[in-house]
Amino acid sequence: MKKTWLIAGSSLFIAMAIAALLVMVHPTLAGGAETKGSGAEVKVDNFTFGPDTLTVAVNSTVTWLNKDDIPHVIASNDGLFKSKALDTDQEYSYTFTKAGTYAYYCSIHPKMVGKIVVQ
Amino acid sequence: MTKSKLFDRNPNGLIKHDHNNDGIDRRGFLQCMAWAGTGALCLIEGGVLKSFAFGSPKASEPKSDKIGGLTFVQISDSHMGFNKPANPDVVGTLKAAVDKINALPQQPEFILHTGDISHLSNPEEFDTVDQILKGTNKEIFFVPGEHDVLNDDGKMFRERYAKNFQGSGWYSFDKNGVHFIGLVNVMNLKAGGLGTLGNEQLEWLEDNVRHLKSSTPIVVFAHIPLWTIYPEWGWGTEDGAQALSYLKRFGSVTVLNGHIHQTMQKVEGNVTFHTAFSTAFVQPAPGKAAGPGPMKVPADQLRSLLGLTDVNYVQGRHALALVDTSLA
Numbered sequence: 001m002k003k004t005w006l007i008a009g010s011s012l013f014i015a016m017a018i019a020a021l022l023v024m025v026h027p028t029l030a031g032g033a034e035t036k037g038s039g040a041e042v043k044v045d046n047f048t049f050g051p052d053t054l055t056v057a058v059n060s061t062v063t064w065l066n067k068d069d070i071p072h073v074i075a076s077n078d079g080l081f082k083s084k085a086l087d088t089d090q091e092y093s094y095t096f097t098k099a100g101t102y103a104y105y106c107s108i109h110p111k112m113v114g115k116i117v118v119q
Numbered sequence: 120m121t122k123s124k125l126f127d128r129n130p131n132g133l134i135k136h137d138h139n140n141d142g143i144d145r146r147g148f149l150q151c152m153a154w155a156g157t158g159a160l161c162l163i164e165g166g167v168l169k170s171f172a173f174g175s176p177k178a179s180e181p182k183s184d185k186i187g188g189l190t191f192v193q194i195s196d197s198h199m200g201f202n203k204p205a206n207p208d209v210v211g212t213l214k215a216a217v218d219k220i221n222a223l224p225q226q227p228e229f230i231l232h233t234g235d236i237s238h239l240s241n242p243e244e245f246d247t248v249d250q251i252l253k254g255t256n257k258e259i260f261f262v263p264g265e266h267d268v269l270n271d272d273g274k275m276f277r278e279r280y281a282k283n284f285q286g287s288g289w290y291s292f293d294k295n296g297v298h299f300i301g302l303v304n305v306m307n308l309k310a311g312g313l314g315t316l317g318n319e320q321l322e323w324l325e326d327n328v329r330h331l332k333s334s335t336p337i338v339v340f341a342h343i344p345l346w347t348i349y350p351e352w353g354w355g356t357e358d359g360a361q362a363l364s365y366l367k368r369f370g371s372v373t374v375l376n377g378h379i380h381q382t383m384q385k386v387e388g389n390v391t392f393h394t395a396f397s398t399a400f401v402q403p404a405p406g407k408a409a410g411p412g413p414m415k416v417p418a419d420q421l422r423s424l425l426g427l428t429d430v431n432y433v434q435g436r437h438a439l440a441l442v443d444t445s446l447a
């Protein structure tokens with residue numbers, strides 16, 4: 001079973017048609033969350049961090065758990081921490097010893113971003 | 120895990136109406152260009168897209184023009200090591216792709232693999248793919264996907280597939296008068312951004328094409344689409360437009376990508392953008408699921424949504440014909 005594309009010229013129509021097809025909805029954003037104890041979890045699911053902003057106390061350990069069928073890599077924007085590739089159901093933990101806001105992302109899917117607020 | 124309930128591709132070919140009997144199905148237009156439907160041939164000539172049901176007399180026309188040109192095959196996203204419900208047998212489907220290649224009536228001169236060779240960058244995964252692809256007896260050119268450079272900044276990939284190439288593994292070569300450029304856009308990705316080529320590679324590219332005649336047909340291949348398909352899912356390249364600006368003066372530019380596990384095509388001026396099937400699993404159409412992860416499809420449909428791209432260049436013509444062949 002085949003489909004052939006043979007191109008011998010431009011077509012504005014094609015560009016417009018593709019544009020029409022690509023009108024989409026933004027995925028909804030996960031809300032923030034607050035945790036007091038020394039352990040807190042961020043779930044990585046459907047290419048999003050849940051919650052995308054997590055507030056923890058100083059000396060808290062944050063664990064990221066990958067629930068996707070695709071690996072992800074947790075990396076802080078400033079290079080402070082970076083996990084190995086996390087396959088499905090694998091996790092990565094990092095302990096935050098200083099107050100501050102730590103922005104991080106998935107280094108292979110950089111549209112995935114999150115924040116840990118340490119108070 | 121099925122991450123999408125929406126599965127709305129037309130599995131029965133694309134041309135449904137041809138009231139004018141001219142082979143042009145105006146209502147079927149969108150489907151014809153957009154998705155990996157099967158059993159149809161799309162021909163764009165003078166800005167008009169014509170589509171024919173595959174197997175009709177008209178459909179064989181471009182085929183006879185192939186002689187004296189260049190034929191090659193693109194495969195992509197073999198994700199060796201993946202074993203989830205979306206495809207528990209990626210070995211089997213890659214072998215099926217090899218069988219398809221070996222059965223092509225016009226044998227390709229070589230193969231391009233546009234990345235995500237492996238799922239987790241494990242050496243055994245690369246070994247398995249190499250072993251299976253040996254079955255084609257063809258020279259293979261690779262560019263990395265993000266799954267091939269997971270834990271070592273691409274060191275293993277470069278040692279295996281890009282030893283004598285530039286930077287993180289970009290290169291060019293010439294075949295039958297066509298200039299091929301393999302680019303790497305999966306390294307050093309910035310938070311919040313898309314695929315990235317980076318300044319060093321862009322400078323190399325500008326220099327690489329400087330000496331070429333504008334009549335030289337150009338084929339650019341890279342993992343992540345160089346055109347922005349759906350930025351919300353990272354389906355695009357930050358500095359892709361910059362790269363394409365160096366190719367503006369060329370009469371024929373074909374950009375071949377993978378990453379999105381579905382076929383899509385766009386034509387802009389002299390540039391044709393095309394994405395290939397995966398040989399491993401299907402991903403949802405842009406925005407049609409909560410995320411871009413692997414999508415489980417009915418088992419009897421899987422192989423009709425995996426496949427390869429067969430590319431034909433006819434000397435003296437600007438056109439490169441792109442044929443998406445499914446594994447079904």
Ligand SMILES: [Cu+2]
Nearest residue numbers: 072073106109
């Ligand atoms: Cu990721």
